[in-house]
Amino acid sequence: MLFIIKKIIGRYKQLKRHPLVDNAILGIIKYLSINIILRFKKNMTIWNWVNGLKYYLMIGDSCMISNCYFVLDDYEELLFILNYLKGSDTFIDVGANHGNYTLIASGIVGSKTISIEPVETTFKRLKMNIELNKLNNVVLKQVGISNNNGNLRISNDRGELNRILKDNDHSNNEAISVTTLDDLLIEEKNISMIKIDVEGYEKQVLEGAFNILKCKNLNVLQIELNNSNQYYGYRENEIIRFLKKFGFKPYRYNPLTKGVLELPERNHNSINTLFIKNLKKVRERLSEKTISINKKTIKFKSN
Numbered sequence: 001m002l003f004i005i006k007k008i009i010g011r012y013k014q015l016k017r018h019p020l021v022d023n024a025i026l027g028i029i030k031y032l033s034i035n036i037i038l039r040f041k042k043n044m045t046i047w048n049w050v051n052g053l054k055y056y057l058m059i060g061d062s063c064m065i066s067n068c069y070f071v072l073d074d075y076e077e078l079l080f081i082l083n084y085l086k087g088s089d090t091f092i093d094v095g096a097n098h099g100n101y102t103l104i105a106s107g108i109v110g111s112k113t114i115s116i117e118p119v120e121t122t123f124k125r126l127k128m129n130i131e132l133n134k135l136n137n138v139v140l141k142q143v144g145i146s147n148n149n150g151n152l153r154i155s156n157d158r159g160e161l162n163r164i165l166k167d168n169d170h171s172n173n174e175a176i177s178v179t180t181l182d183d184l185l186i187e188e189k190n191i192s193m194i195k196i197d198v199e200g201y202e203k204q205v206l207e208g209a210f211n212i213l214k215c216k217n218l219n220v221l222q223i224e225l226n227n228s229n230q231y232y233g234y235r236e237n238e239i240i241r242f243l244k245k246f247g248f249k250p251y252r253y254n255p256l257t258k259g260v261l262e263l264p265e266r267n268h269n270s271i272n273t274l275f276i277k278n279l280k281k282v283r284e285r286l287s288e289k290t291i292s293i294n295k296k297t298i299k300f301k302s303n
Contacts, residue, residue, distance in 0.1 A: 008032070019255070020071040020293060030069045035059070046132070050296045053107045055098065055129045062160050063100050071296065077222060077272050078104050079255040081193070082291050082298065084220060084282065085109045089192035092185065094145050094205060095224075097122060097160050099129045101195055106137045108298055111192075113137065114185070118144035118154055118176040119162050144178035145198070147207035152178050163199035163231070180208030193220040197272075200228030203239055213246040219278045221248060226271040236266055248275040258286045 008028065015027035038045070038059040047057045047068055057064055066073035081101065085091060087110035093102045096115040106113040115130070115138055117123045123142045130138050144152060144164065155162045157172040165173055185191065191212065196202050202223050212218065221243070225236050240250060250263040251274045260276060260283065267273040276282050290301045 015069065018070050019075060021069070027069050034065060034068050038065070048296070049103070050293075051108050051298050053103050054132050055103065056125060056132065060159055061098060064098050067100070071293070074100070074272065076253050076255055076270060077101075079291065080222075080253040080274065081105055082109060082300075083258060083286050083289065085111045085193060086285075087111060088190065090114065090188055090190045092116070092181070092191055092194040094181070094195065095197035095199075096126055097197070099126045102126070102138055103129065103133065103135075106135050107133055110137065112139070114139045114141060114188070116141045116143060116145060116184075118142060118178075119156050120174060121156065122162070141184065143184070144176045145181055145184070145205045145208065146178040146201070147180060147204045149179050149183065150177075151175055161199055163228070164201050164204075166231070181205065182209055182211045185212055189217075191215055191218050193222070194218065195222040197224040199224075200231050203229065203232065203234050203242070206239065206242060213243075213248070219276060219282055221275040222272055223275060224271050225266040225273050240265060243275050247277045249279075250274070251276050251279075260286070 011031055012024055012028045015021045015031070016024040021027045038057065041058070044056045044058045046054050048054055049067060050071065055064055063073050072078045081104055085105055089111045091105040091111045091113045093105070093113055093115045096102050096117040099115060102113045102115040105111045115126060117126050127140055130140065144154060146152065146164070153165045153173045154176050155165055155171045156174045165171060196205055198205055202225070206213070223239065225239065229236050250266055251260045252263055252267045252269065253260050253274055260274065260279070288303055290303060292299045292301070
């Protein structure tokens with residue numbers, strides 16, 4: 001009981017801070033109502049999200065449920081994508097889960113997205129969400145990403161926290177084929193941004209992306225850095241040093257000012273860190289349009 005109370009208090013504080021939540025009390029009522037309804041609902045429901053987008057929802061769908069009461073859960077990150085990406089871009093979603101970022105990039109901005117998710121049940125839901133929204137600018141890839149081609153094992157009972165397993169880890173798992181970003185994306189010519197969320201396996205993903213990281217059009221990476229790297233026995237600073245060799249430095253985006261602030265290390269205010277190569281070009285892009293959000297409607301205005 002104490003755990004539940006602490007969780008509710010923590011969620012209330014998050015709602016109070018979130019820019020898209022007008023009333024935190026109503027927000028917490030919505031949070032409780034949604035979770036109670038989903039807990040007793042046997043089948044998936046369809047949630048009407050933003051700009052006519054929809055997705056399938058059931059209890060345990062962590063980030064997708066959060067969108068129900070935050071509107072945009074990863075607020076800073078998704079506002080950056082909305083401001084930065086163009087319809088002519090290609091966005092790479094490594095560790096797409098149920099398609100949170102893919103839906104925004106392709107469903108609202110209109111970018112082409114290559115959406116990568118290896119876990120079978122998770123991939124099926126991702127595919128359902130893409131088909132539900134009839135997005136023909138999304139390319140789905142059921143494959144793992146690593147520093148070599150081959151076969152590995154991945155956990156399949158941890159939801160959005162599923163990860164590639166070490167040899168001595170006998171958690172519930174399934175076998176998957178893995179490839180490198182260099183091999184998977186060899187035909188892609190207009191990659192503008194890559195988002196990587198692979199629960200600590202980021203170093204291995206980047207080690208298989210030497211050619212992609214050199215691409216002229218690729219100026220932004222978003223990488224989840226939340227100490228999950230410890231499972232694989234490396235330090236987060238190794239990623240930062242590795243990316244600096246390709247000209248990428250860590251930054252944080254401010255949605256209010258649309259500015260980007262260079263950081264000495266990872267972004268400690270979020271589990272995600274932006275890495276930018278051509279800062280001038282990124283700033284130019286961010287100044288080209290203004291985003292307004294009213295309830296469930298996101299509008300663009302050219303500057």
